[in-house]
Amino acid sequence: MAIRKLAHPSLTVTDNRTGNTYELPITHNSVLATDIKKIKAQAGTNNDRPEDETDQGLRVYDPAYMNTAVVQSRITYINGQEGILRYRGYPIEQLVKKSNFLESAYLLMYGELPTTSQYSQWTDEIMHHTYIHSDIEAMFKSFRYDSHPMSMLTSAFATMGAFAPEANPSLQGQKLFTNAASGDLESLKILDKQILRIIGKAPTLAAASYRMRQGRPFNRPAQGLSYTGNFLYLLDNLSGYEYRPHPVLEKALDALFIIHADHEVNCSTATVLQVGSSLVDPYSVVSAGCAALYGPSHGGASESAIRMLMEIGSPENVPGFMAKVEKRERVLVGFGHRVYKNVDPRSTAIRELAEEVFAVTGRNKLLDTALTLAQYARESEFMRSRNLYPNVDFYSGLIYQAMGFPLDFYPVLFAVPRCVGWLAHWRQQMLNPSGVKIWRPRQLYLGEGERQYVEASERQANADSTVFDAPVEVSHGGDSKRNNLATYKDERGEIFKPRL
Structure with a gap:
């Protein structure tokens, strides 16, 4: 037609x-x-x-924003049908092969690849913003030894905002950052300084969460190393000196950081923009992004994918596991994507990285299981008809495991580079010439219409109520049982009546 x-x-x-x-x-x-x-x-x-x-x-x-555009953006383009991902127009495959993380970060933030002098100044500024206040280190020490690193990182970003009152619109005026859109240089300086701070300190905070879990003292940032080299130093250096990470692992982590830096208006970026629309400080914005990324359907998926592969165990167990998936008895993790209905271009780039890493670390024992699962996906009508192909989480988890990172640290390795994407979108939002309107989605109300208050003595239980219509019974520990059997007076001087 x-x-x-x-x-x-x-x-x-x-x-x-x-x-x-x-x-x-x-x-x-x-x-x-x-x-x-x-x-x-x-x-x-x-x-x-x-x-x-x-x-x-x-x-x-439009439940779950299945087809709703909420912003006009110049940052990242995705074509899910054709498997395309571009940062500011540059294909992700080219950036992974030719660029490095900080150069790609500049590109995402400011729209163009930096000149030599711009890159030098950008790198110097970020690497001189790597130190954190000693009181923030004390905050990390207040966590339980077995706290999830992502919980610590989320809290750390929020805490960091308390150490930058000059960057808080609630204290300095709500137009602190939005004034930059009209060319206010002081406002723009404050805005960009927070970006440098967050990108610079993200690896230090992430490493502190790791060292806390390991029971090891925190390292101080090293000078002269690359962004990812410094990160590996912060994670791993013990008592030696002149620490140098293995170049293959350093390069692989840098490439993974490029791949994870941004992905359009995903769940965590949408959260960042939602929270940012209230004009709160950027540290709270990034903390909110971490909270969203933490979920197993988002940044936690690589961890879940490895746990799934560990459960499958060996290639011969793949058909049996997939039979349960097709019967909807199990969930398949690491395949399919909300946007991509073709091969995830990030997974293609990561697949090549994986071989380079395995050549150094040794072959991941789960790789054969993973490859068998990927082959099943290519040949299975069930998988093809549902566009279930390996995604970025499938191979990134294999690399992280080969590099020796614990499973619960995978979302943190995602969050550190994703800070760049979050801040690029936040910066774009603050610099909108039309101003920033607070996000306020509508709802379709399906509940009761207007009704009149009923006195307690006249209320009756709903015969059609289900388990969802009242709190479920909560079990308590032995101390609660003993306290309920004890007698004592409450704050009003009356005998306390135990709950039995």
């Missing part, structure tokens, strides 16, 4: 409730949700409820 080109592309919509026709402009293959809101009908004429707010305009219902 031939497509007629129009001078003013638009969408013509007829509301069959009213017979009215609306013409909605199409820009960048999208229509404004506020234009949809112009489509109105009289309330009460279509079996609607007052809570549907029919006369206030049509709403777009």
Whole structure:
């Protein structure tokens, strides 16, 4: 069918409730949700409820943002159907082969690859912002020895904000960062300084969470090493001197950092923008991003993928495991992606890295199981029909394990480079010439309509209630049982009645 080109592309919509026709402009293959809101009908004429707010305009219902664009961005482009990922127009494959993490970070942040002098200044600034306040080290020591490193990292970023009151809009005025959009150089200096601080200190905070788990003293940042080289030093240096990480491992980690630096408006980046729209300080913004990344459906997926491979054990167990997956008795981790309906381009780049790392560390014992699972994915109609191909988490976990990182540290290795992507999107948000509007999604209310308060003596239990309609019974430890059997007076001087 031939497509007629129009001078003013638009969408013509007829509301069959009213017979009215609306013409909605199409820009960048999208229509404004506020234009949809112009489509109105009289309330009460279509079996609607007052809570549907029919006369206030049509709403777009899109659970989990399956097809909703929330920002206009110039940072990262993804084409999930064709397996394309580009940073500022540059294919991820080229950056992994030719660039390094800090150069790619500059690209994501400012839009162009840096000149030699720009790169030198950028690197020097970041590497001189690696130290953290000694009181933040004390904060790490307050955690239990078995705390998850990602919990510590999330808390550390939030804590770091308390050490930068000059960068807090709640203290310095809500336009502290948004004034930069109009060319206020002082505002822009404060904004970019926080970016340097966070990128510089992220490896130091991450390493502190690792050393805390190991029961080892914290290292101080080293001078003269690369960004990832310094990170490995912070993690691993013991009592020696002139520490140098293995160049293959350093290069591999740097490449993984490039691959993980950004991925458009994913769950954690959307969280960063949601929180950032309140104009809170960037440390709180990054802490919120860490909290979102922590989840097993996001940054925790590489850890979950390795645990799955460990459970499968050996290649001969793959068919049996996949039989359970196809019966929906088990969840397959490390395959498929919310956006990619083709091969994840990041997984292709990581697959090549894996071989380089294994040549140094030895072959990962789980690799044969992983390759068998990947082959199954290529040959299985069940997998192909659902576009289930290995994603970035599948191979990155194998590399991390080969490099000797503990499973619960994988999300932290994701968070350190992703700080760059988060901050690039946050910076773009703050520099929006139109200003920053607080994000406030709508809902479709399906609950009870208006009803009148019922006195306690007149209330009756709902015969149709389920297990979800009241708190489940909570079991308590032995000390609670003993206390409930004891007698003593409460703060009012009355005998305390135990709960039995």
